[in-house]
Amino acid sequence: MDFEKKLARLEEIVGKMEGGDVSLEDSLKLFEEGVQLSRTCQKELDQAEQKVELLLGQDAQGQAQTQPFKA
């Protein structure tokens, strides 16, 4: 599941929880899933890796040819 889907699911869960009418069992399941989702989403946000490349062109296979870029 990509980030946006995860976020959408998280929002859905919060909406369900706040909408009430959820059994305790379901609440616990939703809560667990929600916490899990918010953790993974936050983790994705916090990824500290940043790569900057310069696009040189397209190779014969249609793949990008790049080289590291330093402004």
Next chain:
Amino acid sequence: MSSKDQLQLNQWTTLLEPKPQEYRKEPPREPPPQEPAAPPVARQDEEPQVYSVSDINALIKGQLEGQFKSIWLQGEISNFKAHTSGHHYFSLKDDSSQISAVMFKGFNGKLKFRPDNGMEVLVRGRVTVYEPRGNYQIFCETMEPVGAGALQKAFEQLKSKLQKEGLFDVQYKKTLPLLPRHIGVVTSPTGAAIQDILNILGRRYRGGKITVIPARVQGEGAGAEVVRGIELANRLGGFDVLIVGRGGGSIEDMWCFNEEPVARAIFASKIPIISAVGHEIDFTIADFVADVRAPTPSAAAELVAQSAGELSERIQNHLRRLTQKMQFVLSHQQSRLQNKMSRLVDPQRRLQDLAMRADELQQRLILAWQRQTRDLRMQTRLLRERLRNPRTVVESYQQKLMVLRRDLQKEIKHWREQRQRRLVAQISLLDSLSPLRVVARGYSLVFAEGQIVKDPQQVKENQELTVQLAQGALRVSVIAKDAANIKGMEESWTSKKN
């Protein structure tokens, strides 16, 4: 992009591509003609030569057209008329003078803008003379707008055209991804824009990969390179967002972002595009077509970074709300559970109560039973006793009788003694009061016919009376009655004694 659009694009590309530099305020490559030489009019010293109108017009035509075969001329368009034939007729003027001008269909069809009144233009052409009317005009072959006003005109024209086509419509705006993982930047790798962007993203958003897609953003062919960059990014795929732009500069520097092919490439892009051209005040056609317009390249980077920051906040907010809700649900359910549990305990307690009550009743029943039996037993014993010993009863009555008898005897004795005592007392009293005692002391009692005489009136003369004395009685008769007092009686009594 439709085939029609493509066609239009190609058409416009070819129209726009040739010489963008010529838009700029540069001196014309061919200098204007020098001071015109003295007209080579035939001079007749002796006799004035008389020309026919036709002759002179033909001569002038030859002279003028030979002299001004190819000139550059700058002026403001006025009296512009687009004839139905497709030819354009107008005047070019400056502050103090004007010249007629014509631009035929074959030439004006190549223009990338529509000439209009008030527009400052630079034309290249030749001077022609229309002999039938003796008019001359400049026959324009090329025309270029001059100055910012003219560029503005071109800008407005393209803007309104694309707007009519719907390229700026909100419905076509793609939303930016929440979390762009791969950011493409179509700009010059050596420009200020890429530095600003990398600077901001490096500081505020380290979550993505950035690919610089090199394109010249200034000068001839810049527009085409920007188009190629956008198309390449779309072909390669994998980009979440494209930032297309450059740093600030003159309107001419930034002109490629006002070119139609660039606008159409942005519109056709499947990847959401943030335009980031120049400074805040600079608006380009690209800004209108782009999905989001950032005022500057830095602002474009901040948009991307900001969305990541906002996302983080959003996620934390969701997490907070989830936790709060869960706590609420838990405490709510817990209180419900406690409520239910307390109600579950109830019957048990009721049972206990009932058991206690049963015990109590049992106890009372036992006690009552015991009391009852004891009473009954006692009663029975009494009854039995009474039934078993009649002799005792008789004895008891005998005893009672005896007692009573004794009491009675005692009582009788007492009564008799008491009466005896009283009698003696009475006798004694009586004795003390007896007239006999008085008589014994010397007194006499006179009776008349059994009645004591206390008054002479009671008796008659000669009546026989009885006088009782202590030692006997006298029978006497009344001689006379005397109402004497006790003295006389005393005397009488004394005499008798004697």
